[in-house]
Amino acid sequence: MNSLTNRKKVLASKQMNFWERIYLPAIINGLSITMKHFFKKRTTVYYPEEKRSFSENFRGLHSLKRDENGAERCTACGLCALSCPAEAITMTAAERKPGEELLYREEKYASVYEINMLRCIFCGFCEEACPKAAIFLDGDIAKAGYIRDEFIFGKDKLTEPVIK
Ligand code: SF4
Numbered sequence: 057m058n059s060l061t062n063r064k065k066v067l068a069s070k071q072m073n074f075w076e077r078i079y080l081p082a083i084i085n086g087l088s089i090t091m092k093h094f095f096k097k098r099t100t101v102y103y104p105e106e107k108r109s110f111s112e113n114f115r116g117l118h119s120l121k122r123d124e125n126g127a128e129r130c131t132a133c134g135l136c137a138l139s140c141p142a143e144a145i146t147m148t149a150a151e152r153k154p155g156e157e158l159l160y161r162e163e164k165y166a167s168v169y170e171i172n173m174l175r176c177i178f179c180g181f182c183e184e185a186c187p188k189a190a191i192f193l194d195g196d197i198a199k200a201g202y203i204r205d206e207f208i209f210g211k212d213k214l215t216e217p218v219i220k
């Protein structure tokens with residue numbers, strides 16, 4: 057016979073006192089714990105309706121920046137892709153044509169620029185590597201989704217809108 061069986065036998069033979077038999081102290085004790093939590097400050101955040109504040113160091117989704125004239129700053133130099141440990145960035149470079157000076161800041165620009173957000177670890181290396189201050193992780197948090205293709209962010213999602 058092991059010690060656990062012995063212990064069970066002792067507990068089974070233990071007589072309950074008056075207060076234990078009426079359960080009232082146990083009920084009051086349970087209710088007091090419930091009331092204590094009822095009036096405590098709520099820690100649940102009902103996202104996405106509610107948003108909690110983030111640290112100043114928070115890194116959100118990437119945005120490709122424009123200069124003061126609204127032209128895209130990115131020159132498709134590829135340094136961000138080279139510094140990305142997750143190999144999440146791909147791009148195609150193109151040459152600016154005459155008349156496109158207002159669209160692209162320099163002779164070379166990224167005709168395709170994509171970030172695979174499923175691979176990205178939000179390390180910020182791309183932001184640090186960029187010599188043109190063209191990419192920042194200053195956006196919102198990454199949204200949830202069901203389709204993998206939704207997480208390939210192209211220029212349509214990454215480039216900041218033109219301010220008029
Ligand atoms: S934040 Fe890091 S992992 Fe994400 S794209 Fe930039 S360099 Fe790559």
Ligand code: SF4
Nearest residue numbers: 130131133134136186
């Ligand atoms: S975002 Fe910056 S580092 Fe990346 S290709 Fe464009 S200019 Fe180069």
